[in-house]
Amino acid sequence: MNRELEKLISLHDLDVMISDLVNKDISKQEKKLGLSPDVALSQLQKMREELVATIDRRHREMYDRLAKHYGNAVVPVVNRRCSGCFTKLPTAMMSSSSGKDVVTTCPTCGRFIYQCD
Numbered sequence: 001m002n003r004e005l006e007k008l009i010s011l012h013d014l015d016v017m018i019s020d021l022v023n024k025d026i027s028k029q030e031k032k033l034g035l036s037p038d039v040a041l042s043q044l045q046k047m048r049e050e051l052v053a054t055i056d057r058r059h060r061e062m063y064d065r066l067a068k069h070y071g072n073a074v075v076p077v078v079n080r081r082c083s084g085c086f087t088k089l090p091t092a093m094m095s096s097s098s099g100k101d102v103v104t105t106c107p108t109c110g111r112f113i114y115q116c117d
């Protein structure tokens, strides 16, 4: 898989964990993580900063815009459909993007998309 896309997926995962810590029952999270939620949160935010620094500025801005708009900026393609907006993606698009050093976005909703198989 494309390196840049892997980073965007990791960024998305970190954002999910961060928002979980911020929004959900803190005491439950505390038990699960085995450490103070404040510590976990600052660790995650530090990791996010480090990761963001390695991502292309253009992609970072796109990610931020998409995350703000949709909540999820990176989604898997399932059965050739974008799992963000459920649009069926052209076959040519999927085959031409694989292996190349490009980050693919859904032509309909604009989210970053990746093949999960």
Ligand SMILES: [Zn+2]
Pocket (backbone or CB within 6 Å): 082, 083, 084, 085, 086, 087, 106, 107, 108, 109, 110, 111
């Ligand atoms: Zn889409």
